[in-house]
Amino acid sequence: MRQTNVLVIGGGPAGLSAATAAAQCGARVILVDSSSRLGGQLIKQTHKFFGSREQRAGTRGIEIARLLQEEAEAARVEILPETAALGLYSDGVVTLEKNERLIKLKPERLVVATGASEKTLAFANNDLPGIYGAGAVQTLMNVHGVRPGQRAVMVGAGNIGLIVSYQLCQAGVEVAAVVEAAPSIGGYAVHASKIRRLGIPILTSYSIKAAHGGETLEGVTVWQLNEKWQGIPGTEQVLAADILCLAVGLTPLTELLWQAGCQMEYIPELGGHVPWYDENQQTSVPGIYVAGDAAAVEEASSAMVTGKLAGLASAHSLGLCPDFPVLGEKVRQELTQLRAGPTGEKIRKGLGKLRARSRPGAM
């Protein structure tokens, strides 16, 4: 059985940042990722990032993926791509699958940075070909260079819905409308203004009623919602479209943490079920840390910072990183600043709830 100081599961912004931070402290670090290319969702994010210089604001996601990987390699992180984490056992053994072979590994510390998955919606004919999660459309266009269709309808005016609408236009796809069930736009106003300039209408208090088509999607019926979020008969509009994109939120991927016996809490503001964790991202199981969207669905800039914090804290707990009291505080400050504004309100509320849940082992 292989041993290592720190194992990081997930090679997105959080996992790469965690691995580099721990390795720079002198820990022996292995990072595994199920895909062949590191960067997680960054590899399809062609837009420039928000945040500050520390989180590489103004740089495009695809570029950040490359930079984070270079840093991890320079810090001598052992990277295992195309390696899926299968299980996490109570004796601390992690099972991995690579090239159809099972690997058993016993890390002293573990950072789980598995990210999140897209939610979906129930409506008539939602299984027609041409109906995608927004992430899938982004992958087709920005990773594989495939234009997914001619005319799209986007459901959801959060940042993902707004950004992917913009990217659809960049790929030469017409976007008929963005529909948003809430009475206001959820994403950043600058993203909304950006797509308005392209002539895309944003219909707030609207949702999808049904999809239509024979073999593939041909059109979508949208309708207005009342204050109880119920469709108002008579307000239906039929929009011709061969792509329907769902951008209705993300939920943390936490199966491994459930299996490890971490105390889990349901916190809607953080995206659903998340593990309880302390101010250094350590879960209720000592030695298991969580970072990025698996801990709370928020921006990639925050994911890099929670990853760094988890990496430093895990190294510190191994007797490395003697500066952690100062360094850790600095990183936590960075996080507080990112979450300080109105757009961080939801995450602050969610973390407040999480911390208020009884600490494991305490009554």
Add this chain to the structure above:
Amino acid sequence: MSLRTNGLPDQDQLTASRPSPQRLARGPVAIFECFERIPCNPCFDACPTGAVLPFADINDIPKVDFDLCTGCGNCIAACPGLAIFVVDETFSTGEALLKIPYEFSPLPERGETIQVLNRAGREVGQGKVVRIQKGRNKLATPLVWLTVPKGLAQEVRHLARYQ
């Protein structure tokens, strides 16, 4: 209707974001259409003259000293929200020069006549491309320099090529 319900700033927000008529009459200047507190400050790092004032809180809305601004456009290329534009109302008697972020391929060509669009994507007239400014980094946001009738300088925020 407002920024939060339809993505369009209202007249009060636009008026407040605009440099004074005296400053506009002195030449190129950046206009920040950034109305919402979000964690973002690359415009501060991009500004070579100190016109973007230091942020006390990264969530602050950028504050600009228009007297220090030279209209260089570095902030346009850095802004993740594509929310900054440069306006030069002194370009010629009848025309203003705009510098607009444009991330579509293929880029228009110098001398090309293009449709100019307002904040809602409606065509409001024609403009002419004066220059394409590309950064050293090939992933940087290109800037299209275009001339528009002076009366449209505060209306035009995007362009489209004729097919």
